[in-house]
Amino acid sequence: MRITAKLRALERATRPYDTAFAAAMERRWKELPDTAKTPGQILGRHGVGCEGTHGVFPKCNLKCTPCYHSRDANQVRVDGPHTHEQITAQMRLLRELRGPRAHTQLIGGEVSLLTPDDHAAALAIMRDHGREPMSFTHGDFDDDYLTRLALGPDDTRRFGRLSFAAHFDKFMYGRRGIERPPDEQSLNPYRARFAAMFRRLRREHGVRSFLAHNMTVTPGNLDEVAAVIRDCHAMGYGMFSFQPAAFLGDDRRWKEKFREATPDAVWAEIERGAGTRLDYRVFENGDVRCNRTAYGFYVGHRWYPFLDGDDPRDLAVRDAFFRYFGKMTFTGTPPALLAARITRVVARHPSTAVTAFRWLARTIRRVGLLRLVRHRMRVRTVTFVMHQFMDADVVAPAWEMMQRGEQAEEPRLRETQERLAACHYAMAHPENGTLVPACVQHAVLDPAENAALRTLLPFVEVRTPTRRSPGTSGTSDR
Numbered sequence: 001m002r003i004t005a006k007l008r009a010l011e012r013a014t015r016p017y018d019t020a021f022a023a024a025m026e027r028r029w030k031e032l033p034d035t036a037k038t039p040g041q042i043l044g045r046h047g048v049g050c051e052g053t054h055g056v057f058p059k060c061n062l063k064c065t066p067c068y069h070s071r072d073a074n075q076v077r078v079d080g081p082h083t084h085e086q087i088t089a090q091m092r093l094l095r096e097l098r099g100p101r102a103h104t105q106l107i108g109g110e111v112s113l114l115t116p117d118d119h120a121a122a123l124a125i126m127r128d129h130g131r132e133p134m135s136f137t138h139g140d141f142d143d144d145y146l147t148r149l150a151l152g153p154d155d156t157r158r159f160g161r162l163s164f165a166a167h168f169d170k171f172m173y174g175r176r177g178i179e180r181p182p183d184e185q186s187l188n189p190y191r192a193r194f195a196a197m198f199r200r201l202r203r204e205h206g207v208r209s210f211l212a213h214n215m216t217v218t219p220g221n222l223d224e225v226a227a228v229i230r231d232c233h234a235m236g237y238g239m240f241s242f243q244p245a246a247f248l249g250d251d252r253r254w255k256e257k258f259r260e261a262t263p264d265a266v267w268a269e270i271e272r273g274a275g276t277r278l279d280y281r282v283f284e285n286g287d288v289r290c291n292r293t294a295y296g297f298y299v300g301h302r303w304y305p306f307l308d309g310d311d312p313r314d315l316a317v318r319d320a321f322f323r324y325f326g327k328m329t330f331t332g333t334p335p336a337l338l339a340a341r342i343t344r345v346v347a348r349h350p351s352t353a354v355t356a357f358r359w360l361a362r363t364i365r366r367v368g369l370l371r372l373v374r375h376r377m378r379v380r381t382v383t384f385v386m387h388q389f390m391d392a393d394v395v396a397p398a399w400e401m402m403q404r405g406e407q408a409e410e411p412r413l414r415e416t417q418e419r420l421a422a423c424h425y426a427m428a429h430p431e432n433g434t435l436v437p438a439c440v441q442h443a444v445l446d447p448a449e450n451a452a453l454r455t456l457l458p459f460v461e462v463r464t465p466t467r468r469s470p471g472t473s474g475t476s477d478r
């Protein structure tokens, strides 16, 4: 009897799909506008999209041009209990409306202004709500902060894995050791230093990590994008994400003709850095006017896509992945459990194994066996991303019309509405039970929210052990 009960429990645990996750994706697909229901669309097929926190710690201690936060953001005190209370409410709503699993950014001002304990508690709250958290930072903190975040007071590991997105670009002023970077190249030692801290964390404490590198792109650093990729691709970042600057947030910090760095121009520079064409239609995250993504890997200094968009056999692999594995949650699932679930799908659909082996053989041929051997079969997965926020002057009216149920006629506003409807990046408002696109948060809601927070959490002089005194303003793309 006990054995039967155990087998039943095992059967339940290894079921390939979580029905709540599958239902959430079905809802997501239904809600997408037709413009986003493309063959490569990930939303509704393998995920519900990305999420972010807001109003939890708006302050930052670097100055950036541009900064997407409102003027009041830096007048709000960083406060652990407030952060935790807000995150709990926001995560609860995200779970309710978007299902049990998602990637969520712990984002606001600068995350390392939270004490390591407060930061760790915030990550734990997010995990408790089925969220895979990623902390957004300018990266200007030390080993000591990272160690105290990863380990509890008794020196035991709090987390098996940490994810960070670090923002580095020459428009961020006030970084220790390089207050005003003259160019992108001069930041490379800081990019390397940041990644090295996580290697040490793994070596000394066994805590794994995922690192993303973020960079705002304006006409002022467009021609440096390719070199950043070439110089930094092997530092340890699993993602290079570029954000063409938008006229959003604090208008005192709009210093350039941002729109001259067009999405096509930025993507072309990313391709130049990767040394190959990057097909962003194989997989899509929401609207491609907002997000372009290319998934692949490096062998040595050459980057290869997982799937070749020009090869119909590879596109068939994508379609089979969505069909048979799309509803499976990969992130946060222990490897043994994931392997068991995959085995069950393969057992039910043996053709998936054949498809996978053929794809593997093709991919090895593409890279070249010799090259793989020369690099001791070392493969580094690196994803390239471009996320283009929209300007406040179109987001505000387009959103207002959407609230009234009106469809815009004017082409720019119509495009904005389509993009907002397919938004990949949501923020939660527990006070009224709604979700809003991050563009709307920054363009419409942030000013009043931060003004209210300024009263709720008046600024007091707070010094953290790892940073110099606060009091400057601004943040990066966030």
Ligand code: SF4
Binding pocket: 286, 290, 291, 387, 388, 389, 390, 419, 420, 422, 423, 424, 425, 437, 438, 439, 440
């Ligand atoms: S936040 Fe704005 S730019 Fe980003 S995916 Fe959503 S609508 Fe598009």
